[in-house]
Amino acid sequence: MDIDATNFQSIKLLNVTYDSLERTSPQLDFWRVSYTPYPDAAISFVKSEPNSTDAINQGETVKIHYEVQNVNYVPMDSLLVKYTYTNSDNQSIISYKKLKPLGIGEKINDIASFIIGAGNLSDVRIIIEINPNQNQPELHTFNNILTKQFGISKDKDNPLLDVYFDGIRIMDGDIVSPKPEILVTLTDDNTYLPIVDPNLFELKIDTGRNQIWEIPMSSPQVKFIPADQNTKAAQLLFYPQLKEGEYTLIVQGKDASGNKSGINPRSVTFKVIEKQSISNVLNYPNPFSTSTQFVFTLTGENVPDIMSISIMTLTGKVVKEITKDELGPLHIGINRTEYKWDGTDEYGSKLANGVYLYKINTRKNNGEEYDQYSVKKIDTLFKGGFGKMVILR
Numbered sequence: 015m016d017i018d019a020t021n022f023q024s025i026k027l028l029n030v031t032y033d034s035l036e037r038t039s040p041q042l043d044f045w046r047v048s049y050t051p052y053p054d055a056a057i058s059f060v061k062s063e064p065n066s067t068d069a070i071n072q073g074e075t076v077k078i079h080y081e082v083q084n085v086n087y088v089p090m091d092s093l094l095v096k097y098t099y100t101n102s103d104n105q106s107i108i109s110y111k112k113l114k115p116l117g118i119g120e121k122i123n124d125i126a127s128f129i130i131g132a133g134n135l136s137d138v139r140i141i142i143e144i145n146p147n148q149n150q151p152e153l154h155t156f157n158n159i160l161t162k163q164f165g166i167s168k169d170k171d172n173p174l175l176d177v178y179f180d181g182i183r184i185m186d187g188d189i190v191s192p193k194p195e196i197l198v199t200l201t202d203d204n205t206y207l208p209i210v211d212p213n214l215f216e217l218k219i220d221t222g223r224n225q226i227w228e229i230p231m232s233s234p235q236v237k238f239i240p241a242d243q244n245t246k247a248a249q250l251l252f253y254p255q256l257k258e259g260e261y262t263l264i265v266q267g268k269d270a271s272g273n274k275s276g277i278n279p280r281s282v283t284f285k286v287i288e289k290q291s292i293s294n295v296l297n298y299p300n301p302f303s304t305s306t307q308f309v310f311t312l313t314g315e316n317v318p319d320i321m322s323i324s325i326m327t328l329t330g331k332v333v334k335e336i337t338k339d340e341l342g343p344l345h346i347g348i349n350r351t352e353y354k355w356d357g358t359d360e361y362g363s364k365l366a367n368g369v370y371l372y373k374i375n376t377r378k379n380n381g382e383e384y385d386q387y388s389v390k391k392i393d394t395l396f397k398g399g400f401g402k403m404v405i406l407r
Contacts, residue, residue: 054086055093055116056157057144060123062164069167072135072271073206076128080160082113082144083121086153090116096146099128102136102166113144132207132271135166168271173202173209175267175275177282180345186283191346192256192315200267200275201247207270209248212238214269216279217252220262258288290314291387294396295323295374297355301404305354308341310374313387317344318376325355325372325403333359333370357405367407371400 027047031039060079070076084090093113100106113122126142142160145152152158177183178197179190198217200209212231215238219227229236229252239249266279293311300306308323321341325334334355338344342352357365376384395401 051086051088052151052153053084053088053090053116054153054157055082055090055144056085056154057082057142057160059160059162062162066162066164069165070130070138071167071204071206072130072132072169073204074130075206076130076140076164078126078128078140078142078160078162079123080126080142081121081123082116084116084119085157087118089118090150093122093144094146094149095124095126096141096143097126097128098141098143100139100141101131101133102138103133130164130166130206132169134272135168137163137165139163169204169207169269169273170271171203172273173200173267173269173275175200175265175280177263177265177280179284179347182345182347184282184284184347188284189287189311189313189347190284192258192286192288193253194256194346196252196254196263198250198252198265198267199247200241200250200269202241202269203246204269204271205243205246208241208243208246209267209269210240210242211270212236212240212250214248214267215250216264216266217250218264218279219254220264222260222262226264256286258286260285287313287387288315289385290316290378291385292318292374292376293387293389294392294399295372295401296392296395297372297401297403298350301406302357303405303407305356306403307354308336308351309349311348311387311389312344312346314346317346318384319379321374321376323372323374325370328369328371330371333365335360357407364407365405367405370403370405372403373400 027045029042029045031042033039058081060081062079063077064070064074082093092115095111095113097109097111098106113124116122126140128140130138140162144158148155176199179194181197184190198215200215202209215231217229219229221227231238235253237251239251241248261284263282263284264279266274268274291313295308295310297306297308312318318338321338323336323341324332325336326332336353336355340353359365378384
């Protein structure tokens, strides 16, 4: 008779003999049992990376090295493997993989890789099961499952948020262009979970007129550059078109683990002046001995096309002409030049100690002069557009 081994994994054979005449039980010389043997695959743990005793960082990849061996003398076909990843919120992810056929006594070494997800997790459990649905009948199934549990080291560090207007960190109340490039950077030290989702940013503008604009990340005025494992900072570029007035930029960001950049959003107030103008120029320090820089304010959308600073004696003789290119990068708002004048003339000779006059010259390509941006405290130091500086070595 045929017996289904999946239903009867162990059986007993009972032989009953009798002799009604001689009343002597006949002797059994041998007993032959015919059957088709089943293979038996067994799984065993080799090692994990990182070590299974270590807490795993969120976003880190865990690798479990395991070995599968056919411990019986019957070969097996391609072997299905089931992976179950379950976190402390009891959420499971299941995936499958097929290994090559397993010969008699053969071993297969394989690696299962899992990325530890974000969220409020305390641990994860990983189950690796070979031949999970018993598509191939086996002699035993108790040796088909490998379970490993890992503690999670939660990311609790806040990301760092920074804001730039046209490449400059501004102070509250500074002047910016009507069409600024606003750059928001969010830097996170967790390289396992780079910030790749623009919706981790919140961006608002308070117009100061009981109106707050919430800027959607899908806006054509927004460009998102994700972080990666080489670049820790995600970048959000915002290109608004603003009318004249005072505004407040309100920004919040959080990392992939949900940590906010701060308890409260970052806010920066700024002013937009549409009119193209330039303030009087101060030099700092004044008096100076070795060098001095120039400070002034630009308003409007663009920096002047043509600009220079003329330095002259009290009699009106120009001893030094500083060009726009020499002054270095300029931007709308308060400028403090990278250029430092060392008190020498056009030929590099040191000028004598004393008082000198200076004047800023600006105009557009069409020859039109720039308007004057008035700063009362500064304007009182100038007469007819001329300022005074003192060289004192």
